[in-house]
Amino acid sequence: MTPFFENQPPARPKPGGVVVLAFIATLAGRFVLTRLGLDVPVINDVRVLLYLTLILCLMLEAHRIGPAGRTAGGYAVLPIFGLLGYQILSASWAPSGAITGPMIGDLAATAFLILVYYTLAHWDRDHVTRMTLHLFHIAAWVYFLAAASGRGHASNGRWAALGGGPNVFVRVMFLGCITSLYLYFRSGQKLYWLMPIPAFVFGALASGSRGGLAAIAITGVIAIVAIRPKLRWNRVAKPLGFLVVLSIMVALTAGPVIADFVQTRFVDATVGQGYTSDRDVLFAWALRLFWQRPLFGTGINGFHAIANLGEGERYVHNLPLSVAAEGGFVGLTLLGLAWFGLWHAYIRTPRAQRSSEARTSAYCGIFIGATCLFSGDYFDARIMWIMLVLAAVHQASPPDAAPADRISHPWSRAST
Incomplete structure (x- = not known):
């Protein structure tokens, strides 16, 4: 037989x-x-x-990827490509002084990376996402150790590493925090996976990025609202107490290193002087350009060409306002459709089939999206698109397939 x-x-x-x-x-x-x-x-x-x-x-x-059946949620990438394609097309009506070549390259690069991860999600979404989350955790350690060694700091003392600025650094630090929580739950709630979080938070504070802190706060509120019905004090008391003890130890040993910097950057400058890094000026200019050209906008790089605020202020540092100024109402509609399509594809996935990898990827994408409200340009939003695509797109299971493997933790019981 x-x-x-x-x-x-x-x-x-x-x-x-x-x-x-x-x-x-x-x-x-x-x-x-x-x-x-x-x-x-x-x-x-x-x-x-x-x-x-x-x-x-x-x-x-390609021969290994092969035909793996229907891909669920694949329609969610179409509005993203529509938005990127429209932004590239808007170079045709950009001001004569606008330098559009580099931005077209950035938009094309973003589309390429999204297509790569969509292809990988079609192959094995959960495995690809699991590897990506582990790689973000490793990257967070590499960035933290590089910055802690004194390499890559900005001229004003803000922490950065490996050629990226402080706003890039804070994104990697908080992605390290999110992946630490993912690894903690996936390991069966082994506390040693929480140990990096105080170090990464320390690095985030040392970056001086107020937008990064606001973004993680937004993400935390969304997460708490999503998992609140399943939260139990007896389940969170132990890890929370462990984090508090570790945070106190880090504050006592390393806190004095950046205490003056934090006082100057976050308290004196932000609260005392109302310093906004000219974000209020940039946002006001973006709104002004939107009202002047409400339908199609100025075209890509039109903000820099018209506002002419100097080389240090080449873009709006806010994704929706940047799209509004340079893409008008049409661009804003496409941006809204892109976000809605990803959300719709995610919630259409049966709850029993939403893996912990997909949920964690969604929170990573939400966090990067929140940072795009305070810093970065179109290309800096690439990780947001990629992580949201990994959360929304997956291989469609046949009707008789067993439910996806799910880890027992709060994120696997709540929708984002």
Whole structure:
């Protein structure tokens, strides 16, 4: 008699190195070789080499990806591509002095990365997301240790690392916090996974990014509202007490290092002097341009060309306002449709099939989206789109398939 296991179809291979490469390409951003003292034409922007290598890897892995059945939620990526395509098209009516080439490249790069992760989600969404969350946790440690060693600090003492600014640094720090919570729940609530959180919060404070702190507060409120019905004091008391003790230890040992900086940056400048890093000026200009050209906007880079606020203020530092100023009502509608499509695809997933990876990815995307209200340009929103796509898009299970593996923790019992 033929053994049972011989009748089973071979297990589909899981993505590995290509996920690591996609993560590096995503996190590297606009890293250029001139930061290392090199100036190589064409490939000076490392995205060229990384993206070409990524395309080659996906082509080599195409036979492994194969037809894996219908992809649920795939429609959610169409409005995103519609928005990015419209923004690229808006270069045709941008002001004559607008330099649109680099921004078109950024938008095309964002679309490419979204397409890569959509393809990987079609292959094995939960495995890809799990690897990506682990890689963000590792990146948080690398960034923290690099900044703690004194490398990469901004001229005013704000923590940064590996060529990114303080606002990039704070994003990585808080993504490290979110992934620490994910690993804590996934490990069966082993406390040692919570140990990095006070260090990452310390790094976030040292970055001096007020927008990053506001973004994690917004994300925390959304998470609490979502999981509140399932919260039980006896389940959170132990990890909460553990974090409090660790935080006190970190504050006593390392707090004096940045105490003066925190006092100056957060208390004196923000509360005492009302310092906003000119965000109020940027937001006011964006609204003014929107009302002047309400339908189609100024076109990409029109804000910088018309407002002419200097090289340090080239973009609005607020994604919806930037889209409003440069894309008008049409751009805002496409942005709203993109967010709505992702949300709709996510909530349409049966609750029993929402994995802990998908939920954590959703919170990561919400956090990055919240940071886009205070800093960054269109390309800086790429991680938001990617994490929300990983949360919304997944392989459709056949009717008789077993429910997805779910970890017993609050995030697996609540919708975001």
